[in-house]
Amino acid sequence: xxxxxxxxxxxxxxxxxxxxxxxxxxxxxxxxxxxxxxxxxxxxxxxxxxxxxxxxxxxxxxxxxxxxxxxxxxxxxxxxxxxxxxxxxxxxxxxxxxxxxxxxxxxxxxxxxxxxxxxxxxxxxxxxxxxxxxxxxxxxxxxxxxxxxxxxxxxxxxxxxxxxxxxxxxxxxxxxxxxxxxxxxxxxxxxxxxxxxxxxxxxxxxxxxxxxxxxxxxxxxxxxxxxxxxxxxxxxxxxxxxxxxxxxxxxxxxxxxxxxxxxxxxxxxxxxxxxxxxxxxxxxxxxxxxxxxxxxxxxxxxxxxxxxxxxxxxxxxxxxxxxxxxxxxxxxxxxxxxxxxxxxxxxxxxxxxxxxxxxxxxxxxxxxxxxxxxxxxxxxxxxxxxxxxxxxxxxxxxxxxxxxxxxxxxxxxxxxxxxxxxxxxxxxxxxxxxxxxxxxxxxxxxxxxxxxxxxxxxxxxxxxxxxxxxxxxxxxxxxxxxxxxxxxxxxxxxxxxxxxxxxxxxxxxxxxxxxxxxxxxxxxxxxxxxxxxxxxxxxxxxxxxxxxxxxxxxxxxxxxxxxxxxxxxxxxxxxxxxx
Numbered sequence: 363x364x365x366x367x368x369x370x371x372x373x374x375x376x377x378x379x380x381x382x383x384x385x386x387x388x389x390x391x392x393x394x395x396x397x398x399x400x401x402x403x404x405x406x407x408x409x410x411x412x413x414x415x416x417x418x419x420x421x422x423x424x425x426x427x428x429x430x431x432x433x434x435x436x437x438x439x440x441x442x443x444x445x446x447x448x449x450x451x452x453x454x455x456x457x458x459x460x461x462x463x464x465x466x467x468x469x470x471x472x473x474x475x476x477x478x479x480x481x482x483x484x485x486x487x488x489x490x491x492x493x494x495x496x497x498x499x500x501x502x503x504x505x506x507x508x509x510x511x512x513x514x515x516x517x518x519x520x521x522x523x524x525x526x527x528x529x530x531x532x533x534x535x536x537x538x539x540x541x542x543x544x545x546x547x548x549x550x551x552x553x554x555x556x557x558x559x560x561x562x563x564x565x566x567x568x569x570x571x572x573x574x575x576x577x578x579x580x581x582x583x584x585x586x587x588x589x590x591x592x593x594x595x596x597x598x599x600x601x602x603x604x605x606x607x608x609x610x611x612x613x614x615x616x617x618x619x620x621x622x623x624x625x626x627x628x629x630x631x632x633x634x635x636x637x638x639x640x641x642x643x644x645x646x647x648x649x650x651x652x653x654x655x656x657x658x659x660x661x662x663x664x665x666x667x668x669x670x671x672x673x674x675x676x677x678x679x680x681x682x683x684x685x686x687x688x689x690x691x692x693x694x695x696x697x698x699x700x701x702x703x704x705x706x707x708x709x710x711x712x713x714x715x716x717x718x719x720x721x722x723x724x725x726x727x728x729x730x731x732x733x734x735x736x737x738x739x740x741x742x743x744x745x746x747x748x749x750x751x752x753x754x755x756x757x758x759x760x761x762x763x764x765x766x767x768x769x770x771x772x773x774x775x776x777x778x779x780x781x782x783x784x785x786x787x788x789x790x791x792x793x794x795x796x797x798x799x800x801x802x803x804x805x806x807x808x809x810x811x812x813x814x815x816x817x818x819x820x821x822x823x824x825x826x827x828x829x830x831x832x833x834x835x836x837x838x839x840x841x842x843x844x845x846x847x848x849x850x851x852x853x854x855x856x857x858x859x860x861x862x863x864x865x866x867x868x869x870x871x872x873x874x875x876x877x878x879x880x881x882x883x884x885x886x887x888x889x890x891x892x893x894x895x896x897x898x899x900x901x902x903x904x905x906x907x908x909x910x911x912x913x914x915x916x917x918x919x920x921x922x923x924x925x926x927x928x929x930x931x932x933x934x935x936x937x938x939x940x941x
Contacts, residue, residue, distance in 0.1 A: 434470065472500055481507050485516065488523055496525045502534055509538035514547075529560050536569050540576065546816060548573035549582055562593070564603055571606040575613040578895035578922055581814045583610045598627050605637040612645025615893045615920040615927060620645050628665060639667055643676035649927045650937050652684025671703050678712035682719055683926050685940050690716040711741050718748030719940070723757050739765045746772060747899075750779045755788075770796070770804045771898065808872035808896045810880055819875040828882065833870075836878035839911050840869065846933075848910035851903040868903045872896065873921060877911065891918040899923050899941075909933050 468491050475484035484504055491500050501524040508517040517538040524531060532555040539548035552570045555562065562570075567590050574583035587607060590597050597603045604627045611620035624642040628635075639662055646655035659677055662669060669677075674697045681690035694713045697703040705713075710733055717726035726745055730737050742761045749758035758779045762772060773796045780789035796803070809818040819826070826832060840848075850868050876894045900908075900923040912919045913933035921928045929936035 468494065469500070476503060476507055479507075481511070481513075481516065485520065488520065492523065492525055498524055498526050498528045498531050502528075502530045505531065505534040505538060509534060509541055512542045514538045514542035514544060527558075527560075529563060529566070532558075532560055533563075533565050533569060536566065536573070540569055540573050543576065545573040545575075545577035545579070549577065549579060562589070564597070564600060567597075568602050568606040571603075571610045575606075575610040577811075577816060578614050578809065578893065579811050579816060580611075580614040580616065580893065581811055583614055599630060599632075601627075601630055601632045601634040601638050604630070605641040608638065608641040608645060612641070612648065613922065615922060615929075617645055617649045617651070617927075636667055636670055636673070640670070640672045640676055643673060643680065647676050647680035647683060648922075648925075649929070650683045650941075652680040652686050652689075655680035656686075656689065669697075669701060669703075671697075671706060671709070674703060675708050675712055678709060678716060682712055682716035683937070683941070685720055687716055687720045687722065707735060707738055707741065710735075710737070711744050714741055715744040715747070718745050719751070721748075721752050723748065723752065723754055727757070727760075737764070739767050743772060746775060750775060750782060753779075753783060755779045755783050755785065768801075770801050773801060774803055804898070806872045806896070806898050808876040808894055810876045810892070810894055812880065812883060817876070817879060819872045819879070821872045821875075822870045823872065823875055826879070828879070831882050832875060832878050835882040836870070836874055839878055839881065839914070840874075840907070842914045843907055843910035846910040846914055848906055851901075851906060871901065871904050873900060873904050874907060877908070877919060881915070891920065893920045894922070896921060896923045899925050900928065905935065905939075909935055 468487060472484055472487050472491060475481070475487065481504065484507075488500065488504065501520050504520045505517045508514070508520065517535060521527070521531065521535050532551065536548045536551045536555075539545070539551060548570060552562070552566070552573070555566070567586060570586055571583060574580070574586065590603065590607075604623065607623050608620045611617070611623065620642065624638065627638060628642075630638060639658065643655045643658050646652075646658065655677060659669065659673065662673075674693060677693050678690055681687070681693065690713060694705065694709065697705060697709070710729070714726045714729055717723075717729065723745065726748070730741055730745065733741075742764045746758055746761040746765075749755065749761065755776075758776055762768065762776050765772065773792050777789045777792040780786070780792065795801075806821045807818060808820075809816050811817075817826075823829070852868065873894050873896050877892055880892045880894075900921055904921075905928065908919050908921060908928070908930045910933065912930035919930040921930070926937065926941060928941070
């Protein structure tokens, strides 16, 4: 006992000197059982690099025969070691020693890979872990990690490998699908979870409601709302569920139901209740109900609710979509002056959008130049989007040149701006540049929910089994729309061709096919209100076509595009042709 104490004192004294590795080695050669103690002591002294050097010296001299305790110490040292290479080297060493089936080592190595963001290595290790332990904990961690990187394919790989899946596994996978903008897959996963007998919880409901909002799947959202009412007693007191419901109904075109829910729950005093107000303000904003959004904002102090940065994004968006430029200026200045909220990129983007939409392109440009933070592509894209409405191809060129990363939609928009100005050569030049740079035009997609199923269409789509009937109905609707005064807006086409060819190019846009499908399924006279979602901004031609068709049918057509909602009724649109 006395000898052990003396040796430990000698070891620790040796560790505190610059030549610790040599002194440690001298002692250990006389007393081999203390090898692991040396490595542990060095780690506890906060010197992981020296721990690895000591291990290499001891191992190469033959004084140390590493076992699972040695590897555990090295993994601990590696968790605070600044270099990445030693992690995979340790993994190889574990396999050489035949220790890969040690569950404690596998789990430590797995966590180490996750902490270093080496997710593919962690995925390779997962099979070894599941042989020893079927606990879904490790799979859940990896699904969440891939989800944060929006790598839904890898998340699926983990999900399929898991021998056991719990509620967290399903929730994590649904979240991964939503984050990767795959709402239909999220809804499919939710249905599979129910079939598997896994009871959804509050997190399940809020996530799948987000998927319904993105997909415009109103029927699914209503079913989930009913299920929440049955299973989650008192869910009205949960601000996250209430805000998810308001968001879902708003983005599925039923802002009236969103308002009804908001009015019944807005008195929640939870510290997170600001999310309810933000969801309602944003919902009103995307429906072009700017005055109602501002009124909601003004009512917040009465309920002891104070705005945050998300609130002001919603308010500025509401002002932008409603043409309330003076109000936008007021709230933009007020957020820092009255609420000490420093404007972020998204606030500048909304303010630039408000100015540019109103035709104040010079003011918008000056605001961008005066920003204390570097503008991103979204800021310049807001300016670019307004150039088409105001026929400013010169400003569009400048905005496009400032973007660091251009999407296919940016090129297409610039080409459309040139076409509207009849600068055909420049319009064709944009398409040549896209071809040279390998930029492919994004597909315009529209979808409708019918009988609980989402039907999707792309421009010129002939893949639907009822495509012949859909096109016949489309032709009939266009004929009746023209009789009502609709005139094709051929300026939106990008080629210098005949008017007949331009009109043909416009005739099968995806949202027109979606409306024709709904009318075909339900009949022109008895059809319910039509709700169409679209992944891109609707064009001027489709906008005019919708106004005429809604009057012909005597029904309401609601189109949700990438920017906002358009509610067509009696030949008019809720946007008042301002978008």
